[in-house]
Amino acid sequence: MDRAQKREFVDQLAAVFAETSMIVITRNDGLTVADVTELRRRMRAAGAQYKVAKNRLAHLALEGTRFDGIAPLLKGPTALAWSRDPVAVAKTAVEFAKTNEKFVLVGGALGTQMLDASGVKALAELPSLDALRARLVGLIQAPATRIACVVQAPAGQLARVFAAFAKTGEAA
Known part of the structure; x- marks a missing residue:
């Protein structure tokens, strides 16, 4: 990506952080293209989005938002999932993590409340x-x-x- 594309991506991600209520951070080390496609299909069906983002660009997009506390979780091969319905994104991520051991929940944030992996799993158990x-x-x-x-x-x-x-x- 050149600078203009990076700037546009950071702006899009910052807009997402401004309008969403829940973000889940996952580690996807070794997922196949078919696995990621299936995960994205499930996320779309639940009304959520899933995006692999460079950590540095995600850090830039997080600055000044209510989710800036999740920046330390962005290490290694991570991806972001978000939705307006916090239970839907958490439930979809937890269900996929149960079926695929290469997909690991790192944590997330619900508004200004930071969540670890067990917090995301607890949120997924809610209706x-x-x-x-x-x-x-x-x-x-x-x-x-x-x-x-x-x-x-x-x-x-x-x-x-x-x-x-x-x-x-x-x-x-």
């Missing part, structure tokens, strides 16, 4: 944003269905009592 929304809607709907059942129950009981009286009246 996704969509799952949390579904649970919330379920909790909101549950009382309404319970109220409807309670309101209908006395009417159903009265109908059964009237039916029983009608049967005894017919028998007599």
